[in-house]
Amino acid sequence: MTGGIGRAEAPAAAALLRELLPPALLPLFDTSFVRLHLLYDEFIHRLVLGVVRETGLEQAMREPGTPTEIATRAGFLSGQALVPLDWMLRHLTARGLLEELSGGAAFRYRSLGPFPTLDPAPVSEEQKRLDPSWMPAYTLAETVxxxxxxxxxxxxxxxxxxxxxxxxxxxxxxxSNDNGLYAVNNRVGALAVEQWLPKSGGVVLELGGGLGSGASALLERLETVDRLGAIAEYRFTEFVPAFLRRGEQALRTRHPGLSRVTFTPLDMNRPFGEQGVAPGSVSIVYAVNTLHVAHDLDFTLGEVLGALEPGGRLVVSECVRPQARQPIESEFVFNLTETFRSPRLHPPDRPTGGFLTPGQWKGAMEAAGFADIRFLPDIVRVQDQAPRFIAAAIGATRPL
Ligand SMILES: C[S@@+](CC[C@H](N)C(=O)[O-])C[C@H]1O[C@@H](n2cnc3c(N)ncnc32)[C@H](O)[C@@H]1O
Structure with missing residues (x-):
């Protein structure tokens, strides 16, 4: 049983978003989206409870302990467990199942158990009934x-x-844009590029273009508003060869008339110049959910700044963490990758791995030399009133 999770809550939350979001974003974040988001959050929660049960973690949390102490008690002896465990502890605390004790150098946690046993299957069945397009996100989380x-x-x-x-x-x-959960990132990003594209247009360089869904959403949007002609060249780049091949295939199939598009490998952790991107040669650098996995965000932002012509813009669409330490449901999956959980840290703008807060994005971009940092929507104001809202585009300009 799911008890109609989110059914009662969603209309009021969506009404609040109607007051906070600009009109262009409203079709993306309607009552149905809000409800499905709540449902997905519940699905992840039930998966977490399953992991806790299976690993005997609840026992390890009966007495207060830091994440390191709890990891040792549970027999998680390899370093890779720490960040995901710390995330689970913060998640369970937010759900009222753990007590967080501050004081001392590290947070300590204690179980307020017993923990409930909740079956994830009915949540997934309800999702399938309401909107099967979200199922890829469920399959991925379940597999993990x-x-x-x-x-x-x-x-x-x-x-x-x-x-x-x-x-x-x-x-x-x-x-994929057929995945209702992921597509919103691509659509928010596409709207931001449309709004922030210089009148004269120019060359776009996409980083971490992956399987091409971000590029596809952007090209479709620019075509709809009759601005595709403003793109002198679209340079689609990606680091993983299998993704690059698939991304190219998908874009060529979806946009058969596509000209002025190139497909090349690019590793954002290495100097762009030695990978064929000349200094000052692009007007827009675009990336969907990619920059937060840069090994050294300061370095990559510096490379982006150098690649842009004066007045050129960086536009990223990102999952934006409302408050430091606030757990985000998709981190359950992405915490498994080392690039996500363990980048080079630079306090105060990069104090941890994973998603950044609006303030951390602004700080990191300004420190790299960017100016005129903008958010679509005005994410600080939105998150102030709707703390579960996490999708935003961030724009920054290379000064003239
Ligand atoms: C969230 S995915 C982006 C998905 C993409 N927008 C799409 O529509 O398929 C992040 C992407 O960053 C890529 N990535 C990871 N490390 C990278 C690196 N060092 N340089 C460039 N891209 C990288 C991943 O391979 C992945 O495709």
Whole structure:
């Protein structure tokens, strides 16, 4: 039973968003989206409870402990377990199942158990009934959950769990505009590029273009508003060869008339110049949910700044964390990857891995030399009143 999760809450939350979001974003975040988001959050919660049960974690949390102490008690001896465990502890605290004790150098946690046993299956069935387009997000999370205990015990790496060749299909279905959960990031990003594209247009360089869904949403949007002609060249780049090949294939199939598009590998952790991107050669650098996995965000922002012509813009669409330490449901999956959980840290703008807050984005971009940092929507104001809202585009300009 799901008890109609989100059914009562969603209309009021969507009404609030109607007051806070600009009109262009309203069709994306309607009552149905809000309800499905709540449902997905519940699904992740139930998967977490399953992992806690299976690994004996609840026992390990009966006495107060820091994440490191709890990891030791539970037998999670490899370092890779710490960030995901810390996320689970914050998630369970937010759900009222743990007590968080501050004081001392690290937070300590204690179970307020017993924990409920909640079956994820009815949530997934309800999702399928309401909108099957979100199922790729469910399949991915469910697949990950099955391997979580082995990952926490250090028997398998997150990369093996997520990126084995037999799991490519999961990503093809997930990073897609047919996935109702993921598509909003692409649509918010496309609207931001449309709004922030210089009148004269120019060359666009996309980083981490992956399977092409971000590029496809952007090209469709520019075509709809008759601005495709403003793109002198679209340089689609990606780091993972299998993604790059698939991304090119998908874009060529979806947009057969596409000209002025190139497909090349680019690693955002290495100097752009040695990878064929000349200084000052692009008007827009675009990236959907990619920059937060840069190993050294300051370095990558510096490379982006150097690649842009004066007055050129960086536009990123990102999942934006409302408050530091606030757990975001998709981190249950992405915490498995080392690039996500363990980038080079630069306090105060990069104090942890994972998603950044609006203030951290602004700080990091300004520190790299960007000016005129903008958000679509005005995310600080939105999150102030709707703290579960996490999708935003961020724009920044290379000064003249
Ligand atoms: C959230 S996905 C973006 C998905 C993409 N927008 C799409 O529509 O398929 C993040 C992307 O960043 C890429 N990535 C990871 N490390 C990278 C690196 N060092 N340089 C460039 N891209 C990288 C990943 O391979 C992945 O495709």
């Amino acid at each position: 959950a099955r391997d979580y205990p082995a990952f926490l015990r250090g028997e398998v790496t997150g990369e093996e769990v997520l990126f084995s060749p037999r799991r490519l299909r999961l990503w093809i279905d997930y990073f």
